[in-house]
Amino acid sequence: MSAVEIRGVGKTFGRGAGVVEALQNINLSIETGEFVSLIGPSGCGKSTLLRLVGDLLAPSTGTLTVGGKTPHAAREDRDYGMVFQKATLLDWRTVRRNVELPLEIMGIDGEERQSRAAEMLALVGLSEFAGHYPWQLSGGMQQRVAIARALSFEPSLLLMDEPFGALDEMTREAMQDELLRIWERTKRTVIFVTHSIPEAVFLSQRVAVMSRRPGRISRVVDVGLPYPRDEDTREDQGFYDKITEVREALREHE
Amino acid sequence: MTSEPHDRDVLTAFEGDLPGTVTPSALRRRIKRYLPALVLAFLVLVAWEVLVRVFNVQEFILAKPSEIYATFLDEFDTVVEAGWTTLREAVLGLVLGTLFGVLAALATARWSGIREGVMPFAVAANSIPILALAPIANQWFGLTSLTAKAAVVAVIVFFPVMINTVRGLTEVDAGELELMRALAAPPRDVVTRVRLPNALPYFFSALKVAAALAVIGAIVAEYFGGRTASLGFYITQQAGAFKFAEAWSGIIVGSVLGIAIYAFVLGLERWAMPWHVSLRAADDR
Ligand SMILES: Nc1ncnc2c1ncn2[C@@H]1O[C@H](COP(=O)(O)OP(=O)(O)OP(=O)(O)O)[C@@H](O)[C@H]1O
Ligand SMILES: [Mg+2]
Numbered sequence: 001m002s003a004v005e006i007r008g009v010g011k012t013f014g015r016g017a018g019v020v021e022a023l024q025n026i027n028l029s030i031e032t033g034e035f036v037s038l039i040g041p042s043g044c045g046k047s048t049l050l051r052l053v054g055d056l057l058a059p060s061t062g063t064l065t066v067g068g069k070t071p072h073a074a075r076e077d078r079d080y081g082m083v084f085q086k087a088t089l090l091d092w093r094t095v096r097r098n099v100e101l102p103l104e105i106m107g108i109d110g111e112e113r114q115s116r117a118a119e120m121l122a123l124v125g126l127s128e129f130a131g132h133y134p135w136q137l138s139g140g141m142q143q144r145v146a147i148a149r150a151l152s153f154e155p156s157l158l159l160m161d162e163p164f165g166a167l168d169e170m171t172r173e174a175m176q177d178e179l180l181r182i183w184e185r186t187k188r189t190v191i192f193v194t195h196s197i198p199e200a201v202f203l204s205q206r207v208a209v210m211s212r213r214p215g216r217i218s219r220v221v222d223v224g225l226p227y228p229r230d231e232d233t234r235e236d237q238g239f240y241d242k243i244t245e246v247r248e249a250l251r252e253h254e
Numbered sequence: 255m256t257s258e259p260h261d262r263d264v265l266t267a268f269e270g271d272l273p274g275t276v277t278p279s280a281l282r283r284r285i286k287r288y289l290p291a292l293v294l295a296f297l298v299l300v301a302w303e304v305l306v307r308v309f310n311v312q313e314f315i316l317a318k319p320s321e322i323y324a325t326f327l328d329e330f331d332t333v334v335e336a337g338w339t340t341l342r343e344a345v346l347g348l349v350l351g352t353l354f355g356v357l358a359a360l361a362t363a364r365w366s367g368i369r370e371g372v373m374p375f376a377v378a379a380n381s382i383p384i385l386a387l388a389p390i391a392n393q394w395f396g397l398t399s400l401t402a403k404a405a406v407v408a409v410i411v412f413f414p415v416m417i418n419t420v421r422g423l424t425e426v427d428a429g430e431l432e433l434m435r436a437l438a439a440p441p442r443d444v445v446t447r448v449r450l451p452n453a454l455p456y457f458f459s460a461l462k463v464a465a466a467l468a469v470i471g472a473i474v475a476e477y478f479g480g481r482t483a484s485l486g487f488y489i490t491q492q493a494g495a496f497k498f499a500e501a502w503s504g505i506i507v508g509s510v511l512g513i514a515i516y517a518f519v520l521g522l523e524r525w526a527m528p529w530h531v532s533l534r535a536a537d538d539r
Contacts, residue, residue: 054436056432056435056436075435075436075438076438077438078437078438080436082433082436084429084432084433086429088427088429088430088432088433090430090447090448090451091529092451092454092527092529092530093529094529101437101447102437104443104447105434105437105438105439105440105443105447133529135529
């Protein structure tokens with residue numbers, strides 16, 4: 001069964017003179033356990049597409065299913081964890097309690113919550129900052145807290161909107177390695193939005209290349225490099241070839 | 255309040271103190287911060303004293319600080335008793351006005367129909383001189399009843415508290431609401447975990463204004479008549495008899511009350527919003 005099925009989906013914002021056709025005729029089928037990246041120029045509708053999958057927006061045309069259910073049912077069942085483009089931490093909660101937020105809403109008891117939050121914070125390397133407030137963290141650290149929060153309740157689908165956008169190159173690569181480790185261990189489905197071609201190629205099994213106005217998927221590139229991927233992958237000729245392929249696909253449709 | 259990190263905050267985050275702790279360095283910084291104000295107050299008093307002496311200003315026009323101080327000590331029991339009445343009126347009014355203001359805000363924020371009907375009215379009501387109601391309240395509740403003054407104070411406090419709390423409950427970051435929706439949070443969780451904490455800074459900024467207004471409101475309401483032992487009555491009586499040193503003694507007590515209530519609210523704010531303390535400390539500097 002496919003984890004996410006997108007059929008003929010379009011999304012139009014506004015009406016009259018201010019109408020914006022953000023997405024047009026999107027078709028994409030993502031297998032359970034698959035890692036797929038969305039890449040495309042700013043404003044091509046990547047965030048919008050994630051919101052449609054997460055039932056945070058309703059499509060204007062077409063249909064979506066998430067794990068065979070409607071996006072609404074999937075959201076109600078908390079089947080997905082979302083990492084937004086903006087970290088969106090609650091200012092009044094410490095880092096630890098921000099990570100615990102989904103667990104609190106799900107009614108999981110205190111001790112279990114704390115141990116899971118501690119585990120997630122260790123995973124993103126922020127154990128020492130558990131008692132800090134968001135404003136005491138840098139932008140990149142805030143984004144890592146948001147990732148820990150999305151992972152905390154172990155959803156089967158991860159929707160990640162440029163989660164590493166605010167990180168420096170070194171931390172970024174470390175987080176990519178970490179994300180792949182988590183993915184290989186737990187075999188979750190991941191839809192990953194990024195602006196970085198090497199990042200998309202390094203992480204994904206498939207890269208969906210999008211073009212702008214209206215947003216469409218112009219090409220889907222099969223990466224086909226073996227996992228586990230590591231430092232050697234980053235220096236592999238096959239890696240560079242795929243980067244070139246994605247770059248050309250992006251340029252073709254500009 | 256935004257979730258954007260301020261560079262300055264991030265820079266000072268790790269060298270400073272964690273919220274709620276007072277280290278010796280923090281204490282020293284605090285003293286340093288208030289020192290200019292204390293020095294200024296002292297200089298003003300000295301200048302006042304000197305000018306009155308040099309220009310030989312008559313006592314019934316402007317009293318000297320030294321004289322006011324001596325009178326204050328003489329009149330201590332009287333002004334403190336008067337102050338006690340005024341304090342009770344102000345606090346009762348502040349508590350009632352805040353309570354009803356918050357309840358009204360919760361109802362108003364909850365139902366957008368009510369909000370659209372009520373908010374323009376509340377904003378308009380907030381700009382009318384409610385103190386003008388004092389003579390009417392005196393007739394309703396009796397000239398010497400605490401309730402008459404507390405009622406006026408409560409109405410004065412009600413509107414800013416209500417308006418600001420409604421804003422705090424409704425002006426919530428869209429991203430935070432989207433996050434709660436993604437987590438399929440029930441409406442109750444959205445209120446308790448996002449809207450209420452979001453409203454706290456708005457509520458407290460209104461409460462700080464209201465705290466100052468409460469004492470002013472109580473004293474001015476007493477100007478229209480009230481108990482003999484009340485600050486407003488005492489001040490008008492003494493000033494009417496050209497006993498300015500006595501009148502000033504009453505004003506001193508009124509100032510102390512205003513500052514005390516304000517300081518209490520400030521302490522309450524710090525206690526209720528531990529996440530906010532250091533942020534504000536950084537802003538103040
Ligand atoms: N809520 C909205 N109302 C109106 N228009 C919107 C809304 N959300 C997005 N759009 C429009 O839809 C288009 C796609 O926006 P979207 O945020 O999905 O782009 P994106 O690919 O995520 O861009 P970026 O890489 O800059 O994050 C843009 O033209 C944007 O103006
Ligand atoms: Mg986006």
